Amino acid sequence: MKKVLLVIGLMLMTCQAVYGAEYATGNDFVNRWREYKKDDVGQRYSSFDVAYYMGYVDGISDTGYGIWFAYPKGTTTSQLCHVVGKWIDDHPERWANTPWVIVVTALQEAFPLQKK
Numbered sequence: 001m002k003k004v005l006l007v008i009g010l011m012l013m014t015c016q017a018v019y020g021a022e023y024a025t026g027n028d029f030v031n032r033w034r035e036y037k038k039d040d041v042g043q044r045y046s047s048f049d050v051a052y053y054m055g056y057v058d059g060i061s062d063t064g065y066g067i068w069f070a071y072p073k074g075t076t077t078s079q080l081c082h083v084v085g086k087w088i089d090d091h092p093e094r095w096a097n098t099p100w101v102i103v104v105t106a107l108q109e110a111f112p113l114q115k116k
Contacts, residue, residue: 029099033085057081060103068104071111083110
């Protein structure tokens with residue numbers, strides 16, 4: 001089910017980029033993380049919000065890999081979503097940041113680039 005939601009999320013992110021809709025705030029993104037967590041415990045959740053959250057994290061992780069952070073080979077989208085979510089839970093003072101900043105910061109802290 002999460003793979004289907006991931007595809008939907010990626011499509012939604014594409015639509016957002018094409019139409020220039022920068023309406024999502026950090027607080028909106030936090031609410032989408034809360035919906036994602038509901039699936040983990042078997043509660044009813046918004047599939048739109050879960051797909052958006054997964055797609056957003058996956059899109060940023062693909063784009064920024066090797067530039068801003070480097071997670072281990074074989075890391076799943078689900079693992080990255082939980083890493084970002086833990087960062088969100090641990091940093092409520094940063095919820096006003098844009099979703100892009102939240103995801104990049106969370107992944108940079110968890111998976112910093114190694115100095116060559």
